[in-house]
Amino acid sequence: xxxxxxxxxxxxxxxxxxxxxxxxxxxxxxxxxxxxxxxxxxxxxxxxxxxxxxxxxxxxxxxxxxxxxxxxxxxxxxxxxxxxxxxxxxxxxxxxxxxxxxxxxxxxxxxxxxxxxxxxxxxxxxxxxxxxxxxxxxxxxxxxxxxxxxxxxxxxxxxxxxxxxxxxxxxxxxxxxxxxxxxxxxxxxxxxxxxxxxxxxxxxxxxxxxxxxxxxxxxxxxxxxxxxxxxxxxxxxxxxxxxxxxxxxxxxxxxxxxxxxxxxxxxxxxxxxxxxxxxxxxxxxxxxxxxxxxxxxxxxxxxxxxxxxxxxxxxxxxxxxxxxxxxxxxxxxxxxxxxxxxxxxxxxxxxxxxxxxxxxxxxxxxxxxxxxxxxxxxxxxxxxxxxxxxxxxxxxxxxxxxxxxxxxxxxxxxxxxxxxxxxxxxxxxxxxxxxxxxxxxxxxxxxxxxxxxxxxxxxxxxxxxxxxxxxxxxxxxxxxxxxxxxxxxxxxxxxxxxxxxxxxxxxxxxxxxxxxxxxxxxxxxxxxxxxxxxxxxxxxxxxxxxxxxxxxxxxxx
Amino acid sequence: xxxxxxxxxxxxxxxxxxxxxxxxxxxxxxxxxxxxxxxxxxxxxxxxxxxxxxxxxxxxxxxxxxxxxxxxxxxxxxxxxxxxxxxxxxxxxxxxxxxxxxxxxxxxxxxxxxxxxxxxxxxxxxxxxxxxxxxxxxxxxxxxxxxxxxxxxxxxxxxxxxxxxxxxxxxxxxxxxxxxxxxxxxxxxxxxxxxxxx
Numbered sequence: 109x110x111x112x113x114x115x116x117x118x119x120x121x122x123x124x125x126x127x128x129x130x131x132x133x134x135x136x137x138x139x140x141x142x143x144x145x146x147x148x149x150x151x152x153x154x155x156x157x158x159x160x161x162x163x164x165x166x167x168x169x170x171x172x173x174x175x176x177x178x179x180x181x182x183x184x185x186x187x188x189x190x191x192x193x194x195x196x197x198x199x200x201x202x203x204x205x206x207x208x209x210x211x212x213x214x215x216x217x218x219x220x221x222x223x224x225x226x227x228x229x230x231x232x233x234x235x236x237x238x239x240x241x242x243x244x245x246x247x248x249x250x251x252x253x254x255x256x257x258x259x260x261x262x263x264x265x266x267x268x269x270x271x272x273x274x275x276x277x278x279x280x281x282x283x284x285x286x287x288x289x290x291x292x293x294x295x296x297x298x299x300x301x302x303x304x305x306x307x308x309x310x311x312x313x314x315x316x317x318x319x320x321x322x323x324x325x326x327x328x329x330x331x332x333x334x335x336x337x338x339x340x341x342x343x344x345x346x347x348x349x350x351x352x353x354x355x356x357x358x359x360x361x362x363x364x365x366x367x368x369x370x371x372x373x374x375x376x377x378x379x380x381x382x383x384x385x386x387x388x389x390x391x392x393x394x395x396x397x398x399x400x401x402x403x404x405x406x407x408x409x410x411x412x413x414x415x416x417x418x419x420x421x422x423x424x425x426x427x428x429x430x431x432x433x434x435x436x437x438x439x440x441x442x443x444x445x446x447x448x449x450x451x452x453x454x455x456x457x458x459x460x461x462x463x464x465x466x467x468x469x470x471x472x473x474x475x476x477x478x479x480x481x482x483x484x485x486x487x488x489x490x491x492x493x494x495x496x497x498x499x500x501x502x503x504x505x506x507x508x509x510x511x512x513x514x515x516x517x518x519x520x521x522x523x524x525x526x527x528x529x530x531x532x533x534x535x536x537x538x539x540x541x542x543x544x545x546x547x548x549x550x551x552x553x554x555x556x557x558x559x560x561x562x563x564x565x566x567x568x569x570x571x572x573x574x575x576x577x578x579x580x581x582x583x584x585x586x587x588x589x590x591x592x593x594x595x596x597x598x599x600x601x602x603x604x605x606x607x608x609x610x611x612x613x614x615x616x617x618x619x620x621x622x623x624x625x626x627x628x629x630x631x632x633x634x635x636x637x638x639x640x641x642x643x644x645x646x647x648x649x650x651x652x653x654x655x656x657x658x659x660x661x662x663x664x665x
Numbered sequence: 666x667x668x669x670x671x672x673x674x675x676x677x678x679x680x681x682x683x684x685x686x687x688x689x690x691x692x693x694x695x696x697x698x699x700x701x702x703x704x705x706x707x708x709x710x711x712x713x714x715x716x717x718x719x720x721x722x723x724x725x726x727x728x729x730x731x732x733x734x735x736x737x738x739x740x741x742x743x744x745x746x747x748x749x750x751x752x753x754x755x756x757x758x759x760x761x762x763x764x765x766x767x768x769x770x771x772x773x774x775x776x777x778x779x780x781x782x783x784x785x786x787x788x789x790x791x792x793x794x795x796x797x798x799x800x801x802x803x804x805x806x807x808x809x810x811x812x813x814x815x816x817x818x819x820x821x822x823x824x825x826x827x828x829x830x831x832x833x834x835x836x837x838x839x840x841x842x843x844x845x846x847x848x849x850x851x852x853x854x855x856x857x858x859x860x861x862x863x
Contacts, residue, residue, distance in 0.1 A: 174731030175738060224781035363718060370718045382718065602722040602782050603715040607729050
């Protein structure tokens with residue numbers, strides 16, 4: 109049990125699975141009683157698995173807000189029924205697709221109720237999504253202005269372009285979304301040499317020397333033996349998980365996994381069991397049950413147990429508890445598939461992702477998957493691991509056999525940006541970007557919490573969800589922010605649980621302190637206007653709380 | 666995750682289509698209610714851009730934080746509004762509360778079928794009422810118990826406040842039965858006389 113950096117290791121009773129019981133235990137989560145006492149004490153838990161504090165918080169919805177949210181949805185539903193009735197009576201114009209008169213007597217083509225939500229809720233605030241941009245989505249972006257005269261059923265472009273909108277929605281973590289600079293020049297050179305299209309799959313004639321160069325670079329970046337790249341991040345997950353597991357295998361998947369992981373798991377034919385989000389007790393219980401009871405009826409042992417987790421969950425902003433997952437994986441001899449779509453490049457002192465962030469050994473993760481879309485400003489995905497694994501995937505993966513390989517200019521963009529991050533291009537630009545991102549993250553999150561908003565997720569995650577809760581505030585927030593020249597992404601039900609609609613900010617190394625300050629000022633203003641400051645824990649400014657606890661709060665505070 | 670499967674494959678029914686321009690009811694398209702073994706590959710809109718891997722978000726709504734309180738407050742509000750109408754006596758108000766509550770519950774929980782948004786489960790829930798969708802068909806969960814007990818509590822209160830008068834008793838009991846019977850596990854997926862089948 110190593111003590112953490114700069115702190116002492118308190119003696120606490122050890123439990124069977126190595127977790128340190130530290131004060132009261134509520135619902136299986138350990139709550140540090142030191143927090144209540146307000147001591148600034150560096151407490152290491154879990155036998156010293158974590159070398160740094162792990163602060164994650166998901167503050168519970170205030171009860172009044174929850175009730176008002178339901179009232180909001182109820183009112184919207186009632187008005188939806190009213191409007192549908194008016195449309196039926198032809199009092200109100202019906203904009204949806206309907207059948208021709210001659211077809212009315214046949215089986216209906218359109219399901220009416222299934223579009224209720226789209227018709228009556230989504231359409232009303234539709235102008236917050238699918239906004240057309242007309243410049244490179246860096247720290248600032250140009251948005252085409254549009255107007256609607258029929259309540260968002262159709263849009264017309266006014267011809268204006270809103271210039272210089274602060275972009276808080278792009279996954280541009282290290283600021284590589286640019287159209288000038290070294291990456292762009294290199295990509296332009298390769299474009300002239302290789303052209304744009306590859307026109308073939310990896311196994312046929314689409315395996316360029318650029319791909320081999322990229323794969324060696326990715327393998328050295330991640331610290332694994334070999335890597336393989338694919339043209340599309342979504343397809344990396346959905347086409348490779350079926351190659352790795354099949355019938356008779358067990359997949360333990362996190363509750364909030366991305367659609368690509370879910371699709372891949374379903375396509376594989378394996379049994380899927382879901383554990384609660386980032387909850388190691390739930391995962392351990394599932395593992396124990398799987399090993400003790402085996403397959404459902406025959407009780408045979410599972411052929412493989414694969415744990416699917418993500419590095420950063422993009423809707424919650426939470427970081428996976430990787431040290432504990434690896435400890436569990438080793439104890440129960442399962443395999444780990446880590447999807448680092450959002451965390452590669454964005455976490456860790458050298459930008460190598462969540463493995464680097466926790467200071468772990470990349471060899472412990474069996475399959476390291478990631479995408480180049482977010483931090484590298486390109487497109488595509490990769491899988492890294494042992495050489496036998498990658499050789500197997502080269503022949504057995506659907507993407508390798510059927511999907512076109514990465515386009516050469518994109519490959520060059522990835523190569524240049526990766527070399528920049530690793531420092532191999534001779535500048536310190538990569539290191540500065542990583543540090544800038546970490547500073548921006550800390551600063552932004554701290555300021556928002558001080559203002560009194562409810563922010564989900566880990567202290568270090570560059571994805572910042574700000575809770576809005578009520579359906580009307582979703583639309584209002586998006587529009588007010590655009591009026592103030594800031595572009596944000598808002599999400600509501602059914603994409604999130606019904607009471608947890610949120611606005612999601614994605615921070616970038618390209619954001620300077622001034623940009624963040626401007627954004628924070630506007631968010632403060634809009635927060636006061638819309639009364640979004642729900643948090644009951646006002647952070648005292650500049651008080652550092654180096655506790656590694658995750659506060660899952662119950663109704664009693 | 667039980668599929669909430671309704672019954673054996675229903676026969677192809679006729680489509681009830683409005684003569685007006687826009688439709689009011691989900692009709693016509695026969696969704697196969699047979700549970701899929703293994704994992705059906707999901708096509709179309711696939712939870713893309715969503716924050717959870719829940720196939721049908723409708724199933725979780727009644728378990729969310731604060732919804733029981735919101736429901737109770739709503740019933741209380743209904744009662745207070747009825748109380749404020751000067752013509753109605755207390756027994757009438759209570760019977761009306763009971764009847765309106767049960768009617769609303771019957772309509773929203775046991776008549777309206779499907780989901781108001783597209784789900785990636787390829788229409789498994791399209792023929793299921795909201796009660797049948799709750800918790801993917803798992804019986805005796807706490808939300809189901811709550812929603813079964815609340816009309817009973819209202820009934821007891823209404824019986825008390827109407828002083829067990831015969832006419833009120835008949836109305837209240839009929840109303841209670843209409844809302845309790847569909848909740849029984851034996852009635853899961855049952856459609857009497859083909860009413861509300863498609």
